[in-house]
Amino acid sequence: MIPDRPVIGFVGLGTMGGSIAARLLEKGNRVLGYNRTRSRAEALAPAGLQVVNSPKEAAAGSDVCFSMVTDDASLQAVARGPDGIIAGLRPGAIYVELSTVSPQVARDLAGETSRAGASLLDAPVSGSVAHARSGRLSFMVGGDPGVLESARPILLAIGEKITRVGNPGDGKLMKLATNLQVYVQTLAFAESLRLAERGGIDPRIAMEVLLNSVVASPMLQYRAPFMLERPEQAWFTIDLSVKDLLLALEAADQLGAALPATRAAADAFLRAAQSGRGPDEVA
Structure with missing residues (x-):
C-alpha cells in the first residue's frame, strides 16, 4: 500500500x-x-x-x-x-x-x-x-x-x-514505435531544408515555411530549430538515436514487421555516428 x-x-x-x-x-x-x-x-x-x-x-x-x-x-x-x-x-x-x-x-x-x-x-x-x-x-x-x-x-x-x-514490455515497445517517428521525421525535415537551400532559398525562410505547414509536428516545432542553431548541450545525441533505432529494428524483426523507412534512418544515423558525430545533437 x-x-x-x-x-x-x-x-x-x-x-x-x-x-x-x-x-x-x-x-x-x-x-x-x-x-x-x-x-x-x-x-x-x-x-x-x-x-x-x-x-x-x-x-x-x-x-x-x-x-x-x-x-x-x-x-x-x-x-x-x-x-x-x-x-x-x-x-x-x-x-x-x-x-x-x-x-x-x-x-x-x-x-x-x-x-x-x-x-x-x-x-x-x-x-x-x-x-x-x-x-x-x-x-x-x-x-x-x-x-x-x-x-x-x-x-x-x-x-x-x-x-x-x-x-510490462508493451510500454517499451510503444516507446520504440514512438521514437522511430522522431528520427524518420527529423531526417525527412533535414532533407527538405537541404533541397530548398540547394535551390537558393534561405534555410531560415525554408524552416519558417515548413514549421507553418501541415508537416509540422509538435516534435519538429521544438527540435527543428536546432538544425540552424545548435544547443549548448545536446538534448539527445546521435549515439542514443542509433541505439533506439536498432532496438526498434530488432523488435520489428522479432515480430515480422517490415520498417523500411526506419531502416533507412538507422543507416543514415549510424553513418553519422561512425564519422565521429555520435555525441552531437540528433537534430
Whole structure:
C-alpha cells in the first residue's frame, strides 16, 4: 500500500532523469537520488535531493522508485545484483522504469520485481527536457491497472497524459514505435531544408515555411530549430538515436514487421555516428 505522501527514489539523474527528479522535488516530494556519476546527484542537493550511495539504498528508502538510464546494460547494472534496485525494494513498493530499452528486459525485470514482493510499471515517456521540467510529459505504461492507479498521482506531477498500453514490455515497445517517428521525421525535415537551400532559398525562410505547414509536428516545432542553431548541450545525441533505432529494428524483426523507412534512418544515423558525430545533437 502506497502512502498518501510517498517517499520517492530516483536512479539515473542524467539530462532527462535529472529534469524529472527536479520536477518531483519542485512539487514538494521527498526524493532519494542515486547516479553513477555522483556529481549529477549532488547538483540537485540544493533543491532538496537526498543523495544516496547505491540504487539499493534509493529503493530501500522509498515507496516508489524510478529508474531512467541509457541502455539495456545500464538498466541491468542498476536494477540487479546485491546493490541493485530490486534487492532494495520494500514489499508492496512500486518500481517505475522509464528507460528506452528492450521490451524483453522490461518483462524480465517485472518478473524479478514480482518475486521480490513489489510491482513494476514499464512507463517510458515522450517529450523533451522542457516538457519534463514543466510537467508535460506523456506516459505509455505497461503494467497492472491497479498498480498504475496507485502511482497515478506521482506520475501526474511530471506528465499530463498517461495511457496504459498493456503489460510490462508493451510500454517499451510503444516507446520504440514512438521514437522511430522522431528520427524518420527529423531526417525527412533535414532533407527538405537541404533541397530548398540547394535551390537558393534561405534555410531560415525554408524552416519558417515548413514549421507553418501541415508537416509540422509538435516534435519538429521544438527540435527543428536546432538544425540552424545548435544547443549548448545536446538534448539527445546521435549515439542514443542509433541505439533506439536498432532496438526498434530488432523488435520489428522479432515480430515480422517490415520498417523500411526506419531502416533507412538507422543507416543514415549510424553513418553519422561512425564519422565521429555520435555525441552531437540528433537534430
